[in-house]
Amino acid sequence: xxxxxxxxVTLEREDVxxxxxxxxxxxxxxxxxxxxxxxxxxxxxxxxxxxxxxxxDSPDLLFPNYSGDYLPQAxxxxxxxxxxxxxxxxxxxxxxxxxxxxxxxxxFLVHTPETTLSCRCVIxxxxxxxxxxxxxxxxxxxxxxxxxxxxxxAFAGQRVLVVGKGNSAFETAxxxxxxxxxxxLASRRPLRLAWNTKHPGDVRGQYGAILDSYQFKTLHSVLDxxxxxxxxxxxxxxxxxxxxxxxxxxxxxxxxSVIRCTGFRMDTTPFDPACRPELERDDxxxxxxxxxxxxxxxxxxxxxxxxxxRDFRRASSAFIDGFRYNLRTLTALLRERYDGVPLTxxxxxxxxxxxxxxxxxxxxxxxxxxxxxxxLCDVLVFDEATGQVRHYTDLPEDYAVSRFRDAxxxxxxxxxxxxxxxxxxxxxxxxxxxxxxxxxAFIHPVVRRHRGTELVAERHxxxxxxxxxxxxxxxxEPLLAFFExxxx
Numbered sequence: 001x002x003x004x005x006x007x008x009v010t011l012e013r014e015d016v017x018x019x020x021x022x023x024x025x026x027x028x029x030x031x032x033x034x035x036x037x038x039x040x041x042x043x044x045x046x047x048x049x050x051x052x053x054x055x056x057d058s059p060d061l062l063f064p065n066y067s068g069d070y071l072p073q074a075x076x077x078x079x080x081x082x083x084x085x086x087x088x089x090x091x092x093x094x095x096x097x098x099x100x101x102x103x104x105x106x107x108f109l110v111h112t113p114e115t116t117l118s119c120r121c122v123i124x125x126x127x128x129x130x131x132x133x134x135x136x137x138x139x140x141x142x143x144x145x146x147x148x149x150x151x152x153x154a155f156a157g158q159r160v161l162v163v164g165k166g167n168s169a170f171e172t173a174x175x176x177x178x179x180x181x182x183x184x185l186a187s188r189r190p191l192r193l194a195w196n197t198k199h200p201g202d203v204r205g206q207y208g209a210i211l212d213s214y215q216f217k218t219l220h221s222v223l224d225x226x227x228x229x230x231x232x233x234x235x236x237x238x239x240x241x242x243x244x245x246x247x248x249x250x251x252x253x254x255x256x257s258v259i260r261c262t263g264f265r266m267d268t269t270p271f272d273p274a275c276r277p278e279l280e281r282d283d284x285x286x287x288x289x290x291x292x293x294x295x296x297x298x299x300x301x302x303x304x305x306x307x308x309x310r311d312f313r314r315a316s317s318a319f320i321d322g323f324r325y326n327l328r329t330l331t332a333l334l335r336e337r338y339d340g341v342p343l344t345x346x347x348x349x350x351x352x353x354x355x356x357x358x359x360x361x362x363x364x365x366x367x368x369x370x371x372x373x374x375x376l377c378d379v380l381v382f383d384e385a386t387g388q389v390r391h392y393t394d395l396p397e398d399y400a401v402s403r404f405r406d407a408x409x410x411x412x413x414x415x416x417x418x419x420x421x422x423x424x425x426x427x428x429x430x431x432x433x434x435x436x437x438x439x440x441a442f443i444h445p446v447v448r449r450h451r452g453t454e455l456v457a458e459r460h461x462x463x464x465x466x467x468x469x470x471x472x473x474x475x476x477e478p479l480l481a482f483f484e485x486x487x488x
Contacts, residue, residue: 001331002090006339010090011112013097018081020127021074026150027175028074031167031204032319036064047367051200051321052077054084055328061087071206103275107299120338123330124286125303129267132284133260134163138230141237142260145172152179158256160184161239163227165191169261170207177210177220184253185210186223187262188244196425198417199313230258266306275300285309290399291333292326301334303327310396315375325368325376329394346391350382352483355389356476359413363445363469368394369415370467373443378413379404382487405453409488416446416460430463434478437462445469447479449486457486
């Protein structure tokens, strides 16, 4: 917005940047990758494996300049974000809480302790506001992840129940694994491993030691169960559970400590009832339209990690490497709606060879399409009157279908994973024939032709180990044939 000359201001309740990362993760190791050494020197391609840098024009303000660790320390992101604010001189009012957000006829009034600001739209980029506390009887007896002791010696010899089976739960279990006598992780749903789901927010491979311990019969366990009640007995806790996969079997287990690691939720307390946003996913995140606008409040937008409802557990909108591209596109959509600046596009001839080269250049280069797979797309809109094609970049695919719903002929270009149910993701049978590209399991390009909201045709291109889609027989010729068949 600053680069675009937009009229904006950011309100920040705390006095310094990066307050969340000053406290979390509790054991101070990030799960966002930092691949400093790559085979490419192209800055755009290198961003595919840099999960922590924000988009900006300074070659020095890239996160690999702040840490060489593959899994960095949280303090490194604090330093990075602090420098980002200082060097760019952004319009941020620190120590200014948005105490109340009120809807008016043509916008909002945002009340702070010092003043009231009037604006046409509000963008909520607050991150997580408060812990999510599940509705379990006796959950108040558990210590929250946000308050737990991080010294593993505090759990020496204890039987510990960790409520939850996400990354914060596994982070906690891994930290105390060598000290606790027994660690159980419990939740209703089965464990979701990132290498199966392809979602970086599911449990990551660096926590494999707890899974080894579970299978090696060390009494550490991962339980699928409903926790019916937690109640204290002296200085210990009895926990009643109902197993998920055991014909309704129930049990009472005894623990010395119970730790709640069930994630966070958005804080909606500043909103007046007339503009309180609808929430979803156990009331954790806001419901969104395809343009990141609130599902029920006009002119109210969401950005950052809380704006993940449209690609929940698919792409990377919950992470910096995903939402940084969402923010760039959101800015363009806001400029179009409120400042009358048309959404940027290029015009290219409707020539199969030129479109084939354009698409392959984009999928081989774009970091946005790579990290926001199955969500952000390029759009090629055929104009029957001129015989030209308008090329838009980095739009959410569901937004593109909505925006161009009256267009009789357009294409979306994305990168997608194979979504079949593979018994063993490390032993997948491959079929490297171009006419079987739809069966590719690894990330690969997919071009779809639409007529309004109808999907008319689809072309998958074969996966490639190094993600280089330029082979004449596997990529160029099949895509060229697709355009030759579909273009008027």
